[in-house]
Amino acid sequence: MKRKLTLGQQYLRDIAILLVIALAIFLFIKIKAWTAETSNMKLTSSGEYRSYQLYVPNSYNPKRPAPLVISLHGYSSKPSDMIYSSRWNDLADEEGLIVVYPLGYGNPTYWHTSGYAYSGRNAQKDV
CATH class of the missing domain: 1.20.5 (Single alpha-helices involved in coiled-coils or other helix-helix interfaces)
Structure with a gap:
């Protein structure tokens, strides 16, 4: 009972x-x-150090191709802002994407483009 x-x-x-x-x-x-975490990385390009954050999902298999997304932050922003606002990492987990979040130049940060922050001298450095 x-x-x-x-x-x-x-x-x-x-x-x-x-x-x-x-x-x-x-x-x-x-x-x-x-x-599954975002790693802080650096590389040298045109003699300058460039920083970026890299997200590789747990499902990544190095023996199989994976799509690569390069997510550029806005003017005066940074990679961590893009990670938070874009939610690419969530989609990467679902779809098996690899996501790179590069850091722009200067303070405040920007990209050498033909827009507002264009300096005219270093545009090729972001190509």
Whole structure:
């Protein structure tokens, strides 16, 4: 014969179940965040250091081609702003994309283009 739980015992059991579920979700999110992360990288181009952030999803298989997205931030912004606002990393996880977020020049940051921040001298450095 099964013993009946009192109302207080049922309440405590339900709270314990919710805590276990919340802990499992928290750990899943943390583990996912630890395994798929954005890496800070540097390279040298035309004798200058260029910084970028690189996101490679967990599903990436180096034996298979993967689409590459290059996401350029706006004027006076930075790669971390693009990561947050564009949500490319979420799509990368779903679709297997590799995403690069380069850092523009100067302070405030910009790209050498024919637009507002064009300096006329160094446009080729962003090509």
